[in-house]
Amino acid sequence: MSDHEAAPSGSGPARRWHDLDALRGFAMLLGIGLHAALAFFPSFWPAQDRGATDGGGFDWFLYAVHGFRMPVFFLLSGFFTAMLWRRRGTVALVAHRARRIVLPLALGMITIVPAVDWVSERATQGSIDNWAMGAAKEGDIWLPVLLGQPDAVPVAVANGADVDVRGDDEGRPLHLAAFMDLPDVTQELLDAGADYRLTNKDGSTPLVVAVWVGSERVADVLVTGGAADIRADDQQWQDIEWFGQGALFKQLVLEPEVEDETGLDSWIDQFHHLWFLWFLCWLVAGFALIAPLANEVGKGIASAKVRRRLLWIAFPLTLALQARMGDSGAYEAFGPDTSTGLLPAAHVLLYYAVFFGYGAAAFGARTDDGEPLIDRLGQHWRIVLPATVVIFLMAIDATFGDEPNRWGSVVLQVLYVWGMTFGLIGLFRRLLSGERYWVRYLSDASYWMYLLHLPLVILAQDWIRDWDIPRIPKFLAICWGVSGLLLLTYRYLVRYTPIGTLLNGPRTRPEPSPSVAGTIDGS
Template sequence: MAPRRLHDLDALRGFAMLLGIGLHASLAFFPAAWWVQDRTSGLDGLFDEFLWAVHGFRMPVFFLMSGFFTALLWRRRGLGALLNHRLRRVALPLVVGMLTIIPLTAAVGDWAAASAPPPEVADDDIWGKVFAGDVSGVEQLLDRGFDPDLRGEPGGWTFLHAAAFTGDVEMLDLLLSRGAEPAPIATASEGETPLGVAFHFGHEEAADLLVAHGGGDPLPEGIEWSAIPGWGAGAAETEEDEGSAARLDLSTVQRFFHLWFLWFLWFLLWLVAGFAIVALVVDRRDPHRPGQAAWPQWVMWSMIPLTIVPQLFMGGGGSYPVFGPDTSDGLVPLPHVLAYYATFFAFGALMYRSAGRRGKPLVDTIGRPWWLFLPVSFLIVLPAGLVFTFDEAAFSWPVASVLQVAYAWGMCFGLMGLFRELLAEERRGVRYLSDSSYWLYLAHLPLVVVAQAVIRDWDLTPEVKFLMISVAVTALLLLTYQLFIRYTPIGTMLNGKRLRPTA
């Protein structure tokens, strides 16, 4: 293969990075474990489908491209140059990001979550009002005829159980004054009576009030609640859990080692390390022609069915529904997730110098019928995969796994063909976006979270808000890239040294 710039593959790799901005922007608009929930958040839109659709192929595309360019650099410059390049362009940005971007993102996320308005409780949601401590609201509903001994499911708790759980003495007093049975028996494990619940969670005033109203036997004289074995066991467990969460969320040291959205750089280092081991073995077989060995194509094509093996372990082996690969953002990668991305990385590496039709380089022919790959993958395989993923039948997960793998590979090949069709020749604007995409992805998340928090209560449709966030964040980051990154040491670290054009 003649040394030439593969503008289409550069653009595709950048496209995969830029999609991350839209993916994270969408998380505020449907129920998700995310710092910001927009006032319009719900499951009646298409944002959850957008997430699954993008998540199902975005990082497979990225790692396939990374494998290809890793092999290209090795074969052109040798293993030493490859490792030096990856240390400067991947390892160093990862370390800098762990010291700067990750703590900043955590701080912004904490601010966004803390500034969220309290959840609205429906006017007739008496359970919600009891848990929220809305005494006047509960009183109004009791005046309207709600039974103070109404039981909920599961567990058969009454309102007294709920108030004892929160330790809300004022709520307990209201309910008891309205005739609530002081010692109803429930099937819940954390103390079957309201007094048992108050005891389990260590609410002393609540326990005293319940005893005073006949909710249990009074304490022997001179004995404190805290002296009884088991007192506050639930509170201790809760504090331990909250303490662990706080240590994770608030400790700067911990944040350095929680990779979050920078996990892909860590994975890339693992995969390059594995590649280097293979390259050393290959080079030793022919030390006079390093980086020139060829592999049989069946090894490359075997990566496609091999992907099904780690896919079967996603979502706890199908114990909970998930479309696309699991997220592994700790220092020790989840083995099945690393193996999953390794198949795409290996395919990309083996694709370099592989021959396609009529002896042409495979990279110049693969995905040629993109007009078939993309619609079949997006309109047929994706919907079918979602149906089987969220179906509870025993056979559904193996079928879903095959469909998810087919979707990922189909989108990879289709996008390669489409980008080659449209962007094989250099286009300055596309080239600029490709160059900037690394910075945009590394720096986008704090801005996305801030934007989500700022507009979450605006009276606009979620689609308009999503576009506003995506466009505004991208535009601002492009401006920072031009002014502060492209021709600075940061830009050199990310993309190599560039000279500012002279007037």
């Protein structure tokens, strides 16, 4: 996603921020590792590895990366958006972003998103068994029943689960199996000693529940297992007057209709990992409307120091928006919430808008001696990055520790995201401020790699999840294998093709040196 365009005629050569290009590409490539890690600790990810019985450090890796990756990306996107606007104007900016963002998003919605849906559905079927078995080994009998996994029931019992444990409505696992029409699970529960005579808060036995929801199969299993048959002589289950009266209620519970918050019957359900392109559409549109007015206001502020101080407003804004994450603290959350629908969650969009706006304002900001502010932001990275690691550990403890501290967590997470942002800007400026061909190449390739990686990652996770090897080698194999494949496709199918032009602008194949050309020609 290259933004460095030639300066207008007569304005002199345009500077290229190689370090910021590299950092933006790094943020994209980290997404491959982040999504690869999701298979290796307990979570409802489509392809759950069979060894994902605990965090294993992968959960911490996820929190660490998620806590800063996209804020850094959006800050840099704001910076490059402002740069393009300054050099070429609003109309050219909108046209450029339409080519590089809107069109790839539209194409992705009819290619990449369906591919993610397909591989996710395929992988989820295999994950259900792992989820159920993982819970069963912890002595949880409810999840195996809920997921309809009969083989996990005796495992749960062997690990101390009470087969007749009471639920919130005083129902038992047998009631749940009957409600969900799971005859095989019902049989396993009976074989494990479940009492079919116990009632829920409504005074209903599992057999009554089975008849009410219209489950003949479960009713037959219960009667065969010893439950008193409630039918009259020669009567079928369907002949009972109230048979199946709860079927509609069951459907509403198990398959609730989700109201379209946009008020539109949109076919767009999820952008999946392409949500960031949709957010950029909103942010660039907002920038195109606000930037001319903000520019006029800024002309009235002569002092560079005052302009820099105005940037500090980003920090309390980040704090206020971070407090909204996790449903305003209803559950523990690290980093920003995720919003992948057609109408972005307002607090998430505003959160990223703060970073986008900071980056845009930073493009025109200068130090007192006239140096671009962006070049000074991370000058103390040697101190900031180690301190931010300590802040991360404190934030994890405040969020997920034995004694969670909500406001401590919010403050520490804000310190973490800004510390990582400034620290990485400084580190990349120190290491990659000069042009390096391989860094430029990876920066260009990162856009294509991120767009295409998710279905490949899920396929790889699904393929190797049952291999009897440790999780770390699996994780590295997925990251390296998928990245290597995507680099090959970029090299041979994308870089010098219309796809590459769409994503990064035109690229010219390097000409062989005269000595090489002479050798080829036989001279």
